[in-house]
Amino acid sequence: MPATATAGGAIAVPVVDAAAPAAGRPRFLISDLCAYLESYLPPEQVSEVYRAYLFSAEAHHGQQRRTGEPYIYHPIAVARILAEMRMDHKCIMAAILHDVLEDTGLPKDDLARQFDDEIAELVDGVSKLTQIDFKSRAEAQAASFRKMMLAMTRDIRVILIKLADRLHNMRTLGVMAPEKRRRISRETLEIYAPIANRLGINSIRLELEDQGFRHHWPWRYHVLEAAVRRERQHQRELVANVETAIRRRLQQEDIQGEVFGREKHLYSIYLKMQGKAKAFNEVVDVFAFRVVVDRVDTCYRVLGQVHSLYKPVPGRFKDYIAIPKSNGYQSLHTVLFGPQGTPIEIQIRTQEMNRIAEAGIAAHWLYKGGDGAGAKPLADDWLQNLLEMQRDSGDSQEFLEHVKVDLFPDEVYVFTPKGRIMVLPRGATVVDFAYAIHSDVGNTCVAARIDRRLAPLRTGLYSGQTVEIINAPGAKPNAAWLNFVVTGKARANIRGYLKNLQHQEAEALGRRMLTAELAGLGLDLEQIGGTAIAGYAHQVGLDNVGQLLAEIGLGNRLPLLVARALAGTEARESMVAPDADTGADRGADRDVGRGGPRRLAIRGTEGMVVHFARCCRPIPGDDITGLFSPGKGIVVHRCGCRNLGDFQDKRDKWLEVEWAQETKAEFATEIRVEVGNRRGALATIAAAIAEQGSNIENVQSREKDGMTSTLDFTINVTSRDHLALIMRRLRRIPLVVRIVRLSR
Structure with missing residues (x-):
């Protein structure tokens, strides 16, 4: 049904042709959404939102949600959540259209033609990957998550739409089967609530956590909710007395500010009880209040007044105004001994700080000109880290693992020698600090000075320390660092470097092994030529010669079979086992008349693709032999090692090796x-x-x-x-x- 414009530019909106929602569930009608949008958007932009609704309603025609409602109710509800965050009209339009590509099969180009490229990119960023066949649900989810996070680095509104989408799905999750509810709730608690926290969107984070808690552990939730409700009755008089005392003191000092009690968050109570092994009455006896004032200097005046009203608890004061959290959160936190010695927590902040604490990155669309320009610095470092983790992660599941690590920071604040504040997760080490500065600094770090004292790389960091990284030009990341680093950026960089290093070493070893086998056939790589080798690589499903050589070096392909294929002889799948009694080796059936085989010389500097067996610990001077270990390379044994007997029936895995004339390792x-x-x-x-x-x-x-x-x-x-x-x-x-x- 078409929209009609009134004389004032407002829109006369038809009601959605849908069955009434279940009793008690709010109706999400386009008329309600447009009426709300008119409070902060111009009429022409509201008209565009309505046009997106008409398109989405037609695309989803006939589709229903598990609740029994028309599917279009869900996009409208998602758009309403974003409207309450005062998002721009294109973000609202993308929210209304966010399931069109995924659920209706409409091509992205058609959506771009109907609206514009910006809206099409937003919708595509939120859409799951449905055209690719994955081996498992976990792999598919990880790949879709990776796609969404990369789209977020280009436009932060992608993740805001996804968070609103997840929030409405959590509100209506009760219709799902219990196992599916638990799976979605776990994903919400592990990924989406921490992302909302990382972006400072406190209002969404709190509801995602409570909804996730409700559906993942329903019995625990209801028991805890009942306990909090009972405790609230006992606390009512005390809360009122403290609020009155603070207000009276502010009036006496002629300080304008709002004072109100803060409801305890169920999921945070649960985490404290679980993490600190405390009983319920040991956790909920901290009463929380918030004081909101006009200016920063007033915050510190209020702090002085509440400290004179009630005694502060030593060691429980935090100044997040001077040193904001990584998500932009600012406030003064202090804990006081209240009436009858009851602990009281007070947060003091300005109105602007309070707005950012609730809406986080989304607050900038309304208060910074509507283009989100002020939002980027708030998440700039994290978005840059995401790009680096994506670059260095081997696959989507590894990327998801790295992001999860980064989403749970209990933060410490340390300083560079020039006074720059670096925010790191609790437990972070010198190596984490080095990678937080720059990937190249992390890759070449060898030690550090913490408060001017030398310290090793695995040293844990604490708030207030000044850290100076010591670098050496030839230094390289060490695989042992993975045992103690805690940040996703450091872990992804180290893994990425080691994978690249292993590939380079495998390629060099593979070249030497193939050269040795070709020498036994009276050939070398130059005689065969790069074109022929590249052709064979493509024939066996590899992209280039480097991959072929790396496959040989890693033990995934036998060099003799590759050499024979390159030489034009018949490549056999397996070789005839030699007579064990005679001790003859697999080289007996080669073209001995062409000069015989050449053994592979082991120098000890081959790196990650040559391993020395721990069972017999070979050293230069020992008679040795090599075994292929797929994915790892060569494992070198002493010839008399009794474990070689286990491989007597796999002599095609054996390799002739010897020590190089000069070995340069220990x-x-x-x-x-x-x-x-x-x-x-x-x-x-x-x-x-x-x-x-x-x-x-x-x-x-x-x-x-x-x-x-x-x-x-x-x-x-x-x-x-x-x-x-x-x-x-x-x-x-x-x-x-x-x-x-x-x-x-």
Whole structure:
């Protein structure tokens, strides 16, 4: 039905042709929405919103929600939530249209032609990925989430529409099956409520948390709700007395301000009870009040007055005006000893701070000119971090994991040497701080000075510290950092660097392995040519030669089969196992007349794609052999290692390797030393090992009998000769009874 304009520019809106909603559920009619929009939007923009409604109503014609209502009720309700946040008319239009692409199959280009590219981009950002087949629901959800978050980095209104969409879905979640309610509620509590908190939209965050709590743990919710209702009756007189006392003091000091009690948030009470293992009466005895004034200096005047009225609790004052939270929140927080010693929490803020605390990033559309220009700095750092995490994450599920980590900050505030404040999650380390400054700073950090004192990279940070990062040009991220970093940005950067490094190392190793196999066939890579190799890579489903070589280096493809395919011989799926009794190896069936095979030289510097077996700890000078380990590369064993027997029927996985003439690394090996049970024996042995230029990685001690003890050392050596030198030195110590090299 077409809209008609009145003389004043207002719109005469027909009522939605729909069945009445269930009793007690509010009606979401387009007439109500337009009437509300007229309070802050010009008539021509309200007309555009109505045009979007007509288009959406036609697209969703015949569709119903689980509640039994026409589907169009949902987009109107989402738009109403955004209208209450005073969003611009294009955001309201996109909210009304937000399910059109996903649920009706309408192409994005058609939507852009009907409205404009900006609205089409907003709607597309909120829409799930439905055209791609995913292996699991989790993978599909993660991919859709990644798409939405990347769209959010281009236009923050995407996530505001999604939050409003999720809020209305949570309000009507009761019609869903219990298992689906729990799944959606868990997702809301883990992702969407924290995003609302990160963007400072307190009003939406609180309702998302309470609705998520209600549907995920319904019994706990109702028990806690009843307890809070009973407690509220007991608190009524005390709350009134405190409010009256604060108002009277402000009047005496001629301070204009609003004072009101703050309702305790059910989900926050539940989290405190669960996290601190406290009973209900230990949590709800903190009464909360808010004082809203006109100017910042008045906030500090009020603070002085309430501190003179009631004694402050030591260590419970926080100044979020001087140092705002990362989501832009500003306020003074203080806890006082109230009447009868009851703790009282008071928040003091200006009207502007109160507006931003409730609406967060959305407050800027109404109060900063309607274009959202003031909103970007509020979330700028986080949006930039999202882009970096997306770049360094391997897949959508890993990206979602990194974002979840970033959404739960219990914050600490530390300073750069120039006085810049850095906000980090509680438990953050020096490495997290380095990556928060810049990815390149994190990648090359080696140590830090905390309050001018040297500190290692894993040191945890506390509020008020000044941190200076020490960098070295040749330094690189270490995989061990993943054991202690807590920020998503640091974790994504480290993982991304290590994946890229592993690919580079795998490619270099694969090139050497393929070259060795081709030498056995009397060929080399130059003779075959890059075009032929690239053609073979595409033939086996790989994008380029680099991927083919990396696959070989990681053990996913056998170099001999690739070499034979490149040489034009028949590539076989598997090889004939040699006669175990003769000890013949798989090289026996090669073209020996062309010069024979060339062994792969192990230098010890191949990085993440060559691993040395912990069972036998091979070192230069040992006879060695290699085994392919898919996805990891080569695992090097000593030839006499008993674990090789498990691979006798998989000789196609074996690789001929030898030590390079010059190795430039240290290798771990294990020795067992039996010593007389005397005081200082361990120190004497350790000193002797250090004298020979070896580092002790680990030592285990146990008493063999009353006379002797057994010491198992893991030490670093450069070769068998180096190990022999150490063992000869240890044998000269009178306390040493016996010494052997271990092979597990």
